[in-house]
Amino acid sequence: MTTPLPYRQHDHAHCVEHALADAREICKRSGARLTPIRERVLQLIWQSHQPLGAYELLAALSQDGHQAAPPTVYRALDFLQQHGLVHRIASLNAFVGCPHAGRAHTGCFLICQTCRNVLELTGKEISAAIEQQSQRQGFRIDHVIVEISGQCPACQQAAANS
Amino acid sequence: MTTPLPYRQHDHAHCVEHALADAREICKRSGARLTPIRERVLQLIWQSHQPLGAYELLAALSQDGHQAAPPTVYRALDFLQQHGLVHRIASLNAFVGCPHAGRAHTGCFLICQTCRNVLELTGKEISAAIEQQSQRQGFRIDHVIVEISGQCPACQQAAANS
DNA sequence: AGCCGAACTGTTATATTGTTGCAATCCCTC
DNA sequence: GAGGGATTGCAACAATATAACAGTTCGGCT
Ligand SMILES: [Zn+2]
Ligand SMILES: [Zn+2]
Ligand SMILES: [Zn+2]
Ligand SMILES: [Zn+2]
Numbered sequence: 066m067t068t069p070l071p072y073r074q075h076d077h078a079h080c081v082e083h084a085l086a087d088a089r090e091i092c093k094r095s096g097a098r099l100t101p102i103r104e105r106v107l108q109l110i111w112q113s114h115q116p117l118g119a120y121e122l123l124a125a126l127s128q129d130g131h132q133a134a135p136p137t138v139y140r141a142l143d144f145l146q147q148h149g150l151v152h153r154i155a156s157l158n159a160f161v162g163c164p165h166a167g168r169a170h171t172g173c174f175l176i177c178q179t180c181r182n183v184l185e186l187t188g189k190e191i192s193a194a195i196e197q198q199s200q201r202q203g204f205r206i207d208h209v210i211v212e213i214s215g216q217c218p219a220c221q222q223a224a225a226n227s
Numbered sequence: 228m229t230t231p232l233p234y235r236q237h238d239h240a241h242c243v244e245h246a247l248a249d250a251r252e253i254c255k256r257s258g259a260r261l262t263p264i265r266e267r268v269l270q271l272i273w274q275s276h277q278p279l280g281a282y283e284l285l286a287a288l289s290q291d292g293h294q295a296a297p298p299t300v301y302r303a304l305d306f307l308q309q310h311g312l313v314h315r316i317a318s319l320n321a322f323v324g325c326p327h328a329g330r331a332h333t334g335c336f337l338i339c340q341t342c343r344n345v346l347e348l349t350g351k352e353i354s355a356a357i358e359q360q361s362q363r364q365g366f367r368i369d370h371v372i373v374e375i376s377g378q379c380p381a382c383q384q385a386a387a388n389s
Numbered sequence: 390a391g392c393c394g395a396a397c398t399g400t401t402a403t404a405t406t407g408t409t410g411c412a413a414t415c416c417c418t419c
Numbered sequence: 420g421a422g423g424g425a426t427t428g429c430a431a432c433a434a435t436a437t438a439a440c441a442g443t444t445c446g447g448c449t
Contacts, residue, residue, distance in 0.1 A: 068365065069364050184366075191353070191360055194355070198348055199377070202231050202337060204346075205377045206375055208375075208377070209374075210372065212372040214368075214371075215370070218366065
């Protein structure tokens with residue numbers, strides 16, 4: 066078994082470039098305006114695979130010399146969420162970049178409690194099971210949240226070696 | 228298809244009685260103290276199948292004539308969660324009684340955005356799919372959140388008839 | 390019964406997260 | 420270059436959750 070992204074070393078600059086390029090393309094196609102603030106917030110979120118809180122983003126914007134208040138950040142986050150560029154992790158009150166932006170998917174998040182990195186799965190098995198069980202109850206689905214907290218393979222190994 | 232609980236009329240007093248009796252039994256067996264505050268909070272939560280926020284509980288306790296501050300409620304909620312008597316719904320910042328207290332299960336919540344009622348599923352299909360996908364990534368699971376927002380059968384029917 | 394330590398509760402203050410409302414500005418279109 | 424919608428700046432506020440510490444209650448023990 067190879068440790069999956071993002072739980073191992075990788076060329077993260079590539080993740081960021083890819084995410085930003087995708088974002089520009091997606092916004093262009095849908096006629097949405099990826100303004101400097103929005104792009105900067107997206108870039109900040111993609112600093113790592115660890116979700117960032119709104120007020121952490123706010124602090125980072127202030128460090129830029131950019132005057133910013135909470136609504137600035139929340140509005141940018143709303144925009145990015147609406148266009149599928151970031152996801153909110155409800156159990157952390159934090160936001161993470163979506164590696165599958167543009168492709169239809171139901172996020173399913175593996176959250177390592179040790180290194181804080183988050184992996185977004187897209188396998189159909191889980192969403193299929195959820196749809197089946199909901200349908201059995203006659204329930205019409207709008208939105209699904211699946212957040213799995215635990216320990217990633219890298220951190221398990223690190224813990225075992227100590 | 229019959230509309231499932233809690234989305235149809237039912238003898239809810241029975242739900243409450245059952246939940247409280249279960250809670251007393253579970254606490255007795257584990258040597259935990261179901262104090263008056265804790266029991267009252269549990270009873271308040273079971274007023275309905277709609278999740279209650281901590282500050283709604285706080286207001287209700289105050290109406291009792293009980294002087295209460297946020298820590299009172301949060302401590303009671305912590306206790307009830309630790310003993311599996313209530314669940315926190317992360318997407319609502321609210322708490323709902325667990326109808327399967329005492330039995331090992333991974334909650335999976337169907338949240339009606341119209342009537343606010345929440346049904347907790349316990350089918351194994353979803354958790355099995357989650358465990359399988361996590362294992363495939365080498366991820367060790369601590370805790371799983373599945374929250375499905377949408378519309379319950381009763382509210383779908385009501386919407387169709389208008 | 391009386392004592393002790395742990396658990397529980399009261400109280401105040403504070404931290405964290407998210408929203409409302411309105412004015413000013415920007416950008417695209419006509 | 421005017422009109423109008425989207426975006427941003429800004430101030431205040433609302434909602435949710437926690438920290439710290441003092442007082443009280445409870446159950447087991449002598
Ligand atoms: Zn990366
Ligand atoms: Zn990890
Ligand atoms: Zn009921
Ligand atoms: Zn409903």
